[in-house]
Amino acid sequence: MPNLQPYANPTYFLILGAALIPLIIGFLNGKRWHFYETLVSLIFLILIFDGDKIEQGYALIGYVLFEGALIWGYTVYRQKKNSTLLFNLAVVLAIMPLVIVKFVPFLNPGSNSIIGFLGISYLTFKAVGMIMETRDGSIKKFEPWLFLQFMLFFPTISSGPIDRYRRFKKDYLKIPDRDHYIEMLGKAVHNLMLGFVYKFILGYFFGTLLLPRLAHLAMASRGGFLDLSWGVVGYMYVYSLYLFFDFAGYSLFAIGTSYIMGVETPINFNKPFASPNIKEFWNRWHMTLSFWFRDYIYMRLVFFLMKHKVTKNRVLIANLGYLTLFLLMGFWHGLTWYYIAYGLFHAIWIILTDVWLRFKKKHKDQIISNRWTNYLAIFATFNTVCFSFLIFSGFLDKLWFH
Amino acid sequence: MFKKLWHIFGPVLVAALGLMVLLLSPLRFGRPSAKTLSTAATSMSANVIKGEAIKDAAFDANYIPVIGSSELSRMDPLHPSVMATKYNWQNKPFLIGAPGTQSLTHFLSLQASGNHLNGKKAVVIVSPQWFVPKGVKANMFDFFYSPLQTSYFLLHAKNTAATRYTATRILQLTSDTTSGVVRDALKNKALGLPLTQPQKVYIANVKRPALQHQDQLFSQLFIHGREKFVQKGIQKLPAQADDVQLNTVATTLGQQATGDNPFGIKDDFYKKRVLPHEAQLKGVQRNFNYESSPEFADFQLMLTYFAEHKMDVQFVIPPVNARWASYTGLSQGMLNRFDQKVRYQLQSQGFNHITDMTEDGNQPYFMQDTIHLGWRGWLKVDQALKPFMATKKAGKVKYDINNDFLSRAWQNVGGDQVEDFD
Numbered sequence: 001m002p003n004l005q006p007y008a009n010p011t012y013f014l015i016l017g018a019a020l021i022p023l024i025i026g027f028l029n030g031k032r033w034h035f036y037e038t039l040v041s042l043i044f045l046i047l048i049f050d051g052d053k054i055e056q057g058y059a060l061i062g063y064v065l066f067e068g069a070l071i072w073g074y075t076v077y078r079q080k081k082n083s084t085l086l087f088n089l090a091v092v093l094a095i096m097p098l099v100i101v102k103f104v105p106f107l108n109p110g111s112n113s114i115i116g117f118l119g120i121s122y123l124t125f126k127a128v129g130m131i132m133e134t135r136d137g138s139i140k141k142f143e144p145w146l147f148l149q150f151m152l153f154f155p156t157i158s159s160g161p162i163d164r165y166r167r168f169k170k171d172y173l174k175i176p177d178r179d180h181y182i183e184m185l186g187k188a189v190h191n192l193m194l195g196f197v198y199k200f201i202l203g204y205f206f207g208t209l210l211l212p213r214l215a216h217l218a219m220a221s222r223g224g225f226l227d228l229s230w231g232v233v234g235y236m237y238v239y240s241l242y243l244f245f246d247f248a249g250y251s252l253f254a255i256g257t258s259y260i261m262g263v264e265t266p267i268n269f270n271k272p273f274a275s276p277n278i279k280e281f282w283n284r285w286h287m288t289l290s291f292w293f294r295d296y297i298y299m300r301l302v303f304f305l306m307k308h309k310v311t312k313n314r315v316l317i318a319n320l321g322y323l324t325l326f327l328l329m330g331f332w333h334g335l336t337w338y339y340i341a342y343g344l345f346h347a348i349w350i351i352l353t354d355v356w357l358r359f360k361k362k363h364k365d366q367i368i369s370n371r372w373t374n375y376l377a378i379f380a381t382f383n384t385v386c387f388s389f390l391i392f393s394g395f396l397d398k399l400w401f402h
Numbered sequence: 403m404f405k406k407l408w409h410i411f412g413p414v415l416v417a418a419l420g421l422m423v424l425l426l427s428p429l430r431f432g433r434p435s436a437k438t439l440s441t442a443a444t445s446m447s448a449n450v451i452k453g454e455a456i457k458d459a460a461f462d463a464n465y466i467p468v469i470g471s472s473e474l475s476r477m478d479p480l481h482p483s484v485m486a487t488k489y490n491w492q493n494k495p496f497l498i499g500a501p502g503t504q505s506l507t508h509f510l511s512l513q514a515s516g517n518h519l520n521g522k523k524a525v526v527i528v529s530p531q532w533f534v535p536k537g538v539k540a541n542m543f544d545f546f547y548s549p550l551q552t553s554y555f556l557l558h559a560k561n562t563a564a565t566r567y568t569a570t571r572i573l574q575l576t577s578d579t580t581s582g583v584v585r586d587a588l589k590n591k592a593l594g595l596p597l598t599q600p601q602k603v604y605i606a607n608v609k610r611p612a613l614q615h616q617d618q619l620f621s622q623l624f625i626h627g628r629e630k631f632v633q634k635g636i637q638k639l640p641a642q643a644d645d646v647q648l649n650t651v652a653t654t655l656g657q658q659a660t661g662d663n664p665f666g667i668k669d670d671f672y673k674k675r676v677l678p679h680e681a682q683l684k685g686v687q688r689n690f691n692y693e694s695s696p697e698f699a700d701f702q703l704m705l706t707y708f709a710e711h712k713m714d715v716q717f718v719i720p721p722v723n724a725r726w727a728s729y730t731g732l733s734q735g736m737l738n739r740f741d742q743k744v745r746y747q748l749q750s751q752g753f754n755h756i757t758d759m760t761e762d763g764n765q766p767y768f769m770q771d772t773i774h775l776g777w778r779g780w781l782k783v784d785q786a787l788k789p790f791m792a793t794k795k796a797g798k799v800k801y802d803i804n805n806d807f808l809s810r811a812w813q814n815v816g817g818d819q820v821e822d823f824d
Contacts, residue, residue: 002582011582028403178403186410193414223678 003051005118006044006158007199007253013192019043020260024185027262032175037261044154048118056117063097063120064151067127068144070094075134075142087135094131098124098332106335119158121332123151125292130165132296139165146172155257159250161268161288171263184259191256199249207242214238218399227399236390243389244272247286273385276377277357278349281385289329298325318354323347333392342392349384424619425612431619434459441627443496444483446474451498451507452548453621454514454614461518465496466791469508469704470527472501473720473774477631478659480652480780482787484635489643493791495525502542504532505700506571512707514551516558520711521796525787526704527718530692530740531773537696543575549584550613553605556587561594563805564706567699584609645785652777656767659776665725671771688731692740694814698747702807705751709803714796716755717748718783724763726772734763739817746820747812752801757786 004012019040026033049057074090097115104113130147133139150168176184218231251268258265272285282290298321305317330343360367390396423429434442434456442456443465450456461467468474468482474497477484486494498511508526512519532538552572559565569591587601597605638655640647661669665676676683708715719741722732741760748756759782762768770776775783806812806823815823 028407182403182406182410185407189410189414 002047003053004044004047006048006154007195007250015047016044016257020257023261027176027181028178030175030178032262038149041149041152041154045152045157048154048158053118055114059115059117059120062115063117063123064148066097067094067123067151068147071127071130071134071147072142072144074131075139078134078137079140082135087131090131091128094127095124102331102335122157122160122162125160125162125289126151126165129162129292129296132300133165143169153258153263155254155261155263156265159247159254160286161251161254161265162292163263163265163288167266168263174262176262181262184262184264188256188259191252191259195249195252195256197249198245198252203242203246203249206238207246210238211235211242215395215398218395222399232390232395232399235393235395236386239393239395240386240389243393244269273382274378275381275385276374277381278346278353278384279357281381282346282350285385293325293329297328298322301325315354315358319351322350326350336394336397338391338394338397342388345388345391349388425615426608427615428611429615431615432622434622436463438622438625439463439465439496440494441629442622442625443494444477444628444632445625446497446500446628447625448500448546449621449625451500451503451511451546452550453617454550454554455618456621457496457498457511457515458518460496461515461522464493464794466493466523466525466794467498467512467519468495468525468527468787469512470497470499470718471503471529471532472499473527473529474499475501475628476770476774476776476780477628477635478655478770478777478780479635479638480648480655480777480784481631481635482780482784483628484632484639485643485780485784485788486791487632488636488639489788491788491791493523493794495787495791499527500546502539503546504529504538504542505697505704506538506568506575507543507546509568509700509703509707510548510551510555510572512704513559514548514554516554517711519713521713522711522794523714523716523790523796524708525716525718525790527720527783528701528744529720529773530722530737532701533692533695533697533740533744535691535695537700538575540575547572547576550610550617552584552588553610553613556584556591556597556605557602557610559591561591561596562706563808564703566592566594567808568703571696571700643788648781648784649778652781653767656777659770660767665723665729665772666766667723667726667769667771668776676772683730685731687727688733690732691736693736693743693817696813698743698813699808701744702747702812705748705753705801705807706803708753709751709799709801712796712799714755714799715753716757716786716790717753718757718786719744719760720773720775720779721759721761721763721769723769723772726769727763736817737763741817743815743817743820746823747807751803751807752799755786755790757783 002011004015006012022036023033023040026036045060046057049060070090070093074086077086098120101113101116101120104111104116130139146165146169149172150163150165153163153168156163214231214235216231218227218229218235221229221231248269255265255267266288268287268289270284270287272281275281275284301324302317302321305311305320311317326343326347327340328343329346330340333339333342360369432455438456439460442450443460457467482495483497485491498508512524555565555568559568569588573585573588573592583601583604587597587605590597590601638651640651659668660666661672663669663672663676665672667676707713722737724734726732727734727737737760741758745756745758748754759768759779762779762782765778767777768775768779768782770779812823
């Protein structure tokens with residue numbers, strides 16, 4: 001069997017198209033062939049994790065069995081009792097594999113943990129989400145088959161979007177009516193085609209053609225203040241555009257494929273560079289991730305702080321929430337100074353934005369707000385976001401320390 | 403329902419069909435024009451190096467490949483491309499090479515020309531700097547790696563020691579670029595096995611036509627020739643190609659450009675690349691070694707190709723700027739032993755057209771910078787190329803190819819021990 005990385009080349013799309021045709025025929029005739037769906041998923045998982053990626057394949061199997069057993073155990077426990085300690089323990093255990101995978105290259109540069117595999121962080125989000133919803137009582141019983149379908153849903157396995165269990169289950173068990181399914185097909189084709197433009201034309205242009213030249217230029221003109229040069233500035237913008245088109249393109253493929261399989265996976269990007277401020281940006285950029293952090297980290301922390309009356313200062317509570325959220329997001333990206341600096345940068349930025357928004361609300365009459373100030377805000381936000389992506393890219397690390 | 407479905411999938415199907423016709427049909431697109439060839443001849447562009455269509459057309463026309471690396475871009479008025487234009491050489495140089503191209507890249511590009519070079523001529527500028535202990539860097543090889551040329555190799559290369567060696571090298575150097583069927587086919591070649599039928603069918607009927615059509619359609623776009631340098635250069639040259647006058651021009655140009663920096667190299671190069679780190683550079687090349695390298699075996703592949711296709715080849719071995727070498731501690735003894743070794747490899751197999759300039763590193767205005775030929779250096783090359791390139795057809799050649807030059811033992815043998823090598 002050849003090894004195929006998801007959405008990486010024309011061969012992948014040809015095989016994908018051929019494999020999905022029977023499903024389309026089924027849906028159009030009001031049938032949902034779970035058996036065939038599972039078979040297709042299985043084949044694609046094997047294609048991703050066979051050949052020289054076989055170790056990752058074993059790691060994936062081990063990981064899913066571990067998380068399954070953990071969630072199962074916790075669900076059984078939760079039906080009888082609800083101790084915070086045990087809940088905390090379950091969450092810690094659920095993220096443990098990811099923590100190990102992130103720590104190994106940190107402690108031992110150049111090596112990767114044997115329990116790692118492509119997509120482990122996305123699966124961890126899904127698993128932790130399930131434990132939290134079980135605690136809330138929104139998930140009442142453990143359904144092993146649905147759990148596997150949810151975790152191993154191949155269109156989104158390697159890089160999201162991050163779906164939620166209850167939403168996925170609803171789609172998975174339902175047969176969309178014909179008109180609705182045809183509409184979904186239309187969206188699917190649109191997403192896939194737009195994905196091609198994003199990832200293989202624009203992403204390629206920025207990432208493969210331009211970026212190396214700018215990197216070279218920036219490295220060649222080191223020596224000034226902080227080694228900054230026009231090359232670095234160019235790198236910042238080109239990298240940001242590359243990051244967007246590559247990742248958004250990838251998400252569009254995942255969503256398009258999901259739709260054909262009758263699952264309405266949530267969108268991940270909604271014109272992020274048109275955001276007038278950073279709060280709005282995070283509502284539009286890598287949305288399933290930021291909503292996950294919002295719902296499962298930020299909201300819960302805020303709720304916890306209020307319930308335990310740690311402080312009554314709402315602003316302080318919100319700020320602590322942001323700081324935790326973005327630092328965690330930084331750590332999640334990896335244990336390097338630039339990911340953490342990136343997290344910190346966004347936390348501080350969003351806190352300052354809140355200060356400004358409160359000030360603006362108080363002084364509504366004195367502050368001009370019209371179409372042009374909105375454009376100015378979009379422009380400023382875009383540039384600051386690009387700067388944060390320059391930190392995120394790790395290029396400064398290369399520029400300064402290598 | 404079908405109408406709606408047609409609205410969704412119709413455009414996709416039409417586009418897919420169009421793409422299939424474009425990529426897989428037996429049609430041939432866009433023969434390169436004479437203008438394209440003359441632009442490509444001085445472009446040194448990666449698209450040209452990695453392609454086939456333009457080079458094949460050029461070799462059928464009056465172009466002779468001049469194979470090298472970074473020195474080809476040092477286009478002062480004495481550069482062969484400028485000289486050929488000014489003095490209307492019958493055959494023009496077609497520059498193949500860029501910073502980072504070495505023997506293996508050149509061999510893959512040559513073999514993909516197949517019979518277009520049969521019984522013709524070529525020039526090879528052999529940089530000593532290619533022959534570093536680890537050979538070509540994987541990322542450099544990868545940058546110039548051409549799936550198109552590899553597909554030609556897979557379909558045409560006979561099972562010989564050179565073929566097995568080539569396949570092994572590609573597999574070593576491009577773990578990321580090649581994958582799937584091509585990688586498996588390369589593994590077969592490396593083991594001396596024929597391709598399987600499915601591999602052959604896929605590579606010959608899907609992979610190669612698609613890549614060929616991409617090459618025919620796209621590699622002519624985005625190439626930039628160095629016509630500007632050529633036009634500027636010809637104005638500086640005397641009306642008649644008289645050696646004494648040319649030498650005076652080369653000397654004057656060299657004098658003007660070098661100023662009074664301690665290495666006698668182009669002043670802006672000195673100011674930008676040397677001066678900022680001058681102190682650190684002292685002695686840094688003390689341990690450089692060009693004597694043992696996998697490059698010697700990669701180089702042998704080119705020789706195998708030349709012999710198989712009965713080509714007449716002019717080799718040029720450029721020197722290193724002597725003042726630079728002594729400042730950085732680069733050993734002239736080592737350079738001489740390198741020269742001895744590479745000449746042994748050439749001459750013992752019958753390649754006798756060698757312009758060896760190893761000892762010329764201390765001639766004034768010979769090098770444009772530290773390792774790249776300039777004014778008087780190019781002039782010496784021109785003096786060899788002018789008569790050589792007067793005809794495109796090779797005379798009678800007789801080569802005696804020895805596969806031992808592919809061996810690890812040859813790669814490692816010292817330049818002063820070549821006579822003992824058997």
